[in-house]
Amino acid sequence: GIQVEQSPPDLILQEGANSTLRCNFSDSVNNLQWFHQNPWGQLINLFYIPSGTKQNGRLSATTVATERYSLLYISSSQTTDSGVYFCAANNYNQGGKLIFGQGTELSVKP
């Protein structure tokens, strides 16, 4: 099945800095999602992005399906951006099952 790897595992930023989180996947995908897990554990959908580029405010994501990676960009980071960011993927071989990466834990310092 698909393997999903995220990097870096941990990231510390000063407020206002920009960052890029990376997600590599081992097979072709039909679904690629980015989530933010807040301090209360809630998984918040950021992007559904099996290919292409999307933007939502200070966040944007790009998936290059042919090269099997996705990037999440956070610009002008704020302390409220802190938490764990997950990438998850599936394809027709997996059915509806999302395979999660291990996450990137982001800490934004004031």
Place this chain on the structure above:
Amino acid sequence: SQTIHQWPATLVQPVGSPLSLECTVEGTSNPNLYWYRQAAGRGLQLLFYSVGIGQISSEVPQNLSASRPQDRQFILSSKKLLLSDSGFYLCAWSRTSVPDTQYFGPGTRLTVL
């Protein structure tokens, strides 16, 4: 709009006791439903998924079982909890099997003592 509920939010149970966690979805029909567990650390692991009433697929052999008695209700159960069952349990739904966005509930934090 669709919403997903889980209860209880937190639970502390002794080893050997039974478990029942409930997940319900509102605002959609015939959703696909999923149970995930997040143990200490960060990874999420799919435990069960269901494409319809009474249809359950198990991903990992374990001490847990799942049932779907109604279209928008998904229940996670155990007859006898183990210490290793502690973790954060998340329910999710999607409109179709693949590919489609999965939406997660608020989770249940289970501690087995």
